[in-house]
Amino acid sequence: MAADYLIVGSGLSALVFGALMANAGKEVHILESHEYPGGFGHTFTMANKYTFNAQLHYVWDCGEGNTVNRVLKRLGLDQEITFERYDPNGFDHMRMPGHSLNIPSDAATLVRRLVQQFPDHQTAIQNFIDEVQTVRAGLKILSPPVQPLELLQHLSKVTTTVRYVGSTLQDVFDKFKLPLQAQTLLALQWPDFLLPPNQLSFYAWAILFTAYQEGAFYPTQHFEAVINALVNVINDNGGKVLCDQEVVNFLVTDKTVNGVQAIDRHTHATHDFTADTIICNMDPKKAAKMIGMEKFSKAVQKKLDYDYSxxxxxxxxxxxxxxxxxxxxxxxxxxxxxxxxxxxxxxxxxxxxxxxxxxxxxxxxxxxxxxxxxxxxxxxxxxxxxxxxxxxxxxxxxxxxxxxxxxxxxxxxxxxxxxxxxxxxxxxxxxxxxxxxxxxxxxxxxNCPSGNSYGSSLTPKNMGPGRLDHRSSLKNFYFCNASSGYPGFAPTFWTGALLYQRLSDDVILGKG
CATH class of the missing domain: 3.30.70 (Alpha-Beta Plaits)
Known part of the structure; x- marks a missing residue:
């Protein structure tokens, strides 16, 4: 008997979607090619005594009423999975020759610390930080599902935000004429994006920078506990998370995806898995090439033409x-x-x-x-x-x-x-x-093509209105991945929860 949902890949967005659907009474099966679930969120042990998370470090949007908290509450996990907050007086310590800056949660304190080091640029610094706050507010309003009334009520913020759709962080630094050293201190968390200011989308930077100001967190029981808790919800509600299952082909009739073929990495046996709905957590471009790019609509093909991070x-x-x-x-x-x-x-x-x-x-x-x-x-x-x-x-x-x-x-x-x-x-x-x-x-x-860390690169081209979303144009087939949502811990929670919300009409993210 086919499952309700078959999910290819067990990254965080997939586990969030799967856990929400399983919790809602749906039969969920997840196939993962690796020995551990979690994608970049998985945990591994070396020398039998040292445990590391594959890549996640600090996260955001975990406070009361925010995305991660809303999802965990819906799953009954908000008491089991808790978070420790980084120091609000300096969650990021920026260090460079001749200058240092501890980034605080309070924007006024941030301005004051920067002005102390660059007193001749007080107006430029204040105007830049004010613009960042305005754009962040506008991006929240523009975040799907968009509410037309909310757009009209905050038209000025939205208009200001839209002006930067094609801007890099460097473009905005230049606009406000910030000195190079101040630019460096503000952008020094560039490893969070793996892009420098002259390539990084201003939107991407503004979202992350201000979100961490609102609260930077680390799981109390480490990331392994988060992954295990989501997997347990799926298993406890009759679902399955099957590791060491490498998907090698999609079962497609005309433009309907019915399932996949997977090879068991232990036995090398091939099995067919089917479901009413297929959720693709693997890289969308890689999956589309396996299916046949020509089967997708021209609009989706264009969105699939992204650069890897x-x-x-x-x-x-x-x-x-x-x-x-x-x-x-x-x-x-x-x-x-x-x-x-x-x-x-x-x-x-x-x-x-x-x-x-x-x-x-x-x-x-x-x-x-x-x-x-x-x-x-x-x-x-x-x-x-x-x-x-x-x-x-x-x-x-x-x-x-x-x-x-x-x-x-x-x-x-x-x-x-x-x-x-x-x-x-x-x-x-x-x-x-x-x-x-x-x-x-x-x-x-x-299993990330070209070893990419964030799916599609966080450039203005990939962060604009032409960004891929959950819609694949094929029947019974949806994308749920960093490249069809957004990368990072909180954004993948949001991506998985938003797809659940769209397919179930069960609102948990605060927008109807």
Whole structure:
């Protein structure tokens, strides 16, 4: 007997959608090619004692009444899955030669801190922050499902917002004539997007920056608990989350998708899975190519013609007998750059694979919550993240595994040199474990084409009105993915919940 919903992939948006549908009494089956559910949200253990999340770090929209909280309440998980808030007085610590800035939740405090460093630019700084707040409000109004009355009531904010549809963050910096150092301090969390200011959509930056101001969070029980809780809702309501099932073909009759063929990665047996409705959590472009791009409408084909986001380099490290709080780390992330011009820094690392003056993020998950996890009491986890070029690493890996490994080690050592020089002088003496991941690691473990970290790249082209949504133009087939919604923890919750809302008419996001 066919399920009500067959979901291809178990990323967060898929698990949210599946859990909501299962909770509503629908039979849900999820197929996942990896051994763990969760996509980039999955958790893995190394050396039998160190546990890491694949990529998620801090998140937003988790406060009372916000998207994540609304979904968890509907699923009865809001008491089980709770969040710890980052320091509101400085949730992001920005560090660069000659300047530093702790980003606070309060916009007035942010302006004051910037003006203290750039007193000749007070008006420009204030006007820029005011414009960011206006655009953020306008984007909330324009967020689907759009309410015409709300548009009319806030027409001025909407009009201002629409003016920036094709703007990069750099365009807006230039418009308000902010000094370069102030630009860098404001945009230094660029690893959250893996794009520099001259490529990054102003919309994408404004949403994330202000959302974190409203509240940056980390799960009390770590991300593994979030994934497991959603999976449990599906299983407890008669659904199935089947891992190690690699979808190799879609079952299509004319322009109706009826199911998929999948290979069991253990037995190598092929099975057909069918359902009344197919939800595609795998990359939409990849799925469309498997189905046959010509089967989709011209409008959807155009939306599927997106660029993939850049990929990343990740280092997961463990230190022993060292308290990172003594060296300026705590309930915040640290973003560092050696190059004041982030556009130049990105170009050097991404285009020329030169990490001699790196710009990178530092996160310390064991300092964000007191909850137990698989890490000895005398150890702490510290992780480093920066951009990396997929084509370069793929060619290097194919050419020589030794050269590939050496390049990863080189990047980590260049980062560690800076960390020891400016943050923790003896860090290497306390390192008891380290493992690095490259764009090909993303591709292997998360099935993301070109190792992309965020689906479609967060450029103005991909963030405008032509962005792909849930509609595929095929019967019984819907997209539910970062590229057909938005990437990140809260946005994937929103993507999954919004599709549930559209298919069930059960309103949980606050808009009818």
């Amino acid at each position: 850049p990929s990343n380099f990740m280092a997961y490290c463990v230190v022993k007998d060292l308290d990172l709080r003594d060296y300026g780390f705590g309930k915040w992330n640290t973003f560092h750059t050696e190059e004041p011009d982030l556009n130049a820094a990105f170009e050097r690392m991404y285009r020329h694979n030169d990490f001699s003056k790196p710009s990178f993020a530092i996160t310390t998950p064991t300092l964000l919550t007191d909850a137990e996890r698989d890490c000895p009491d005398d150890c702490q986890i510290i992780e480093f993240l920066t951009v990396a070029n997929y084509n370069y690493f793929r060619e290097l890996q194919q050419q020589s595994r030794k050269l590939y490994t050496q390049k990863k080690e080189e990047i980590l050592n260049q980062i560690l040199d800076i960390v020891e020089a400016q943050y923790v002088p003896n860090l290497r003496d306390h390192l008891v474990f380290k493992i690095t991941g490259s764009p090909t690691t993303n591709e292997r473990f998360c």
